Amino acid sequence: MSREKIALSSLKAELEIMDHSEFPTPQSCCIYRLPPQLREVNEAAYTPMMVSIGPFHHGNKRLNSMEEVKLWFLYKFLKRIQDRSFDDYVCVLRNQEIKIRRCYSEIIPMDSDEFIRMILTDACFIIEYFLLFLDEDRWHPKLWSMQDIDRDLILLENQLPFFVLKDIFDLTFLNGYNEPGLPIEYVTYNYFYSAFMFHIVPNRRLRENLTFPYFVQHHLPRLPDGTLQVQHLCDMLRICYVRLDQLPREDNDNEMKPIYSACKLHDAGIKFEVNEDEVNLLKLQYSKGVLKIPRISIQDDTETLLRNVVAFEQRQFPLSRSMTDYMVLWEHFIRTEKDVEILEEKGVIKNLIGENDAVASITKRLGRHIIHGNFNNDYISLFKELNEFCDSPCHRYKAIFKQQYWSTPWRIASFLGGILLLFLTLIQTISSVIALFQN
Known part of the structure; x- marks a missing residue:
């Protein structure tokens, strides 16, 4: 058989396989494989270190040590109930298999039994892991690093898909978990509060006020019929960051002009203050030369959290990229370590x-290969006001003066030396005039 016929025969076979495959659709897809150009900026920020969940990293030998742990958690979870069998869970997932497969951006080359085994094991592991956070003693002998697991999740x-967790949870706990019958929404929120809320609201006093009823009212999106609108745990993290009153956003043609860095804004006379009373991390307030910013905590895994939330926004929310806007804002604010120093001194950055x-390097990388556009109108107005303040003649000359004379020690010494020389010259001139009159 000729090479051309073999190629055509192979193509025909691949097309026949696709006849029996379930393609993701724009309406169903919510879990994406990241493009190479985005991964290459920081491969580690998108790659699991401890545990694989779902099909994209399933079978990775480097993560095999957690497979036994997941089986142990599955066993422990199934032991919680007496009136449900293993087959009940398999039946629920098999009825949802097509819907689950369509949530992924790629066709999953796994047969039905293998796919159901993976979904059931991973889902029960996640739920059982979440329940640990409702216990006073959450330590578990089979978990080496819970911080790495939190990051991977x-x-x-x-x-x-979150509906998988909800279906399995509701099948197990018909009236909710324990007393007073906690729903999966609360169990998930409690986990996120414990694992990530210090990232989102560094102020402990404000964090203590971020109760579950507050979260439901101001953050948790629902359809008019009350249906929960959470796609998965990465989406849940985004929901924790973004309030409902920031969504949705109307399309606009306005462009956000580049803003000066924190150092240049400071030189021009802008005063930075930490907003100790604002629980919404994304809300900045500017008035009469004072910019109030909620405190942000920068830690080792901050880049990972922001990168994955923003990557999800890029694909899922073309008209409502609140976290992308926030990331771009910090990309403008921080360009050098001097910018970090100023904001840290003012308490804005922890x-x-x-x-x-290292902090400056993180903000520089965040904006690479990210689509910017349709910016938040509040940020557009904020940037415009700040730029107008800095571009006014009085503040522009003030900034130039500070940059030229106060930016380095030798310039400071030169400026002070010039003042001293002028002072001595003035004294000499006055002495000469007095001597002249005395003569």
């Missing part, structure tokens, strides 16, 4: 990494 490529240049 929010990665965009490492997700299960730098838990230690080195200012």
Whole structure:
């Protein structure tokens, strides 16, 4: 058989396989494989370190050590109920198999039994892991690093559809978990509060006020019929960051002009203050030369959290990229370690990494290969006001003066030396005039 006929025969066979495959659709797809150009900026920020969830990283030998742990958690979870059998869970997932497969951006080359085994194991592991956070003693002998697991559970490529967790949870706990019958929404919120809320609201006093009823009212999206609108755990992290009153956003043609860095804004006379009373991390307030910013905590995994939330926004919410806008804002604010130093001194940044240049490097990388557009109107207005303040003649000359004379020690010494020389010259001139009159 000729090479051309073999190629055509192979293509025909592949097309026949697709006849029996379930393609993702724009309406159903919510879990995406990231493009290479985005991964290459920071591969580690998108790759699980401890545990694989879902099909994209399933079978990775580097993560095999957690497979036994997941089986143990599955066993423990199934032991919780007496009136349900293993087959009941398999039946629920098999009825949802097509819907689950369509949530992924790629066709999953796994047969039905293998696929159901993976989904059931991963889902029960996640639920049982969440229930640990309702116990006073959440330590578990089979878990080496819960912090690494927390990080892996929010990665965009490492997700299960949230409706899978809800279906299995509701099948197990018909009236909710324990007393007073906690729903899966509360169990998930409690986990996120414990694992991630110090990232989102560093102020402990404000964080204590962020109760579940507050979260439901101001953050948790629902359809008019009350149906929960959470796609997966990466989406849940985004929901924790973004309030409902920031969604949705109307399309606009306005462009957000580049803003000056924190250092240049400071030189021009802008005063930075930390907003200790604002629980909404994304809300900045500007008035009469004072910019109030809610405190942000920068830690080792901050880049990972922001990158995955923004990557999800890029694909899922073309008209409502609130976290993308927020990331772009910090990309403008911080360009050098001097910018970090100013904002840290004012209390706006809580730098838990230690080195200012490391924080500056993170903000520089965040905007690479990210689509910017349809910016938040509040940020557009904010940037315009700040730019107008800095571009006014009085403040522009003030900034130039500070940059030229106060930016480095030798310039400071030169400026002070010039003042001293002028002062001595003035004294000499006055002495000469007095001597002249005395003569």
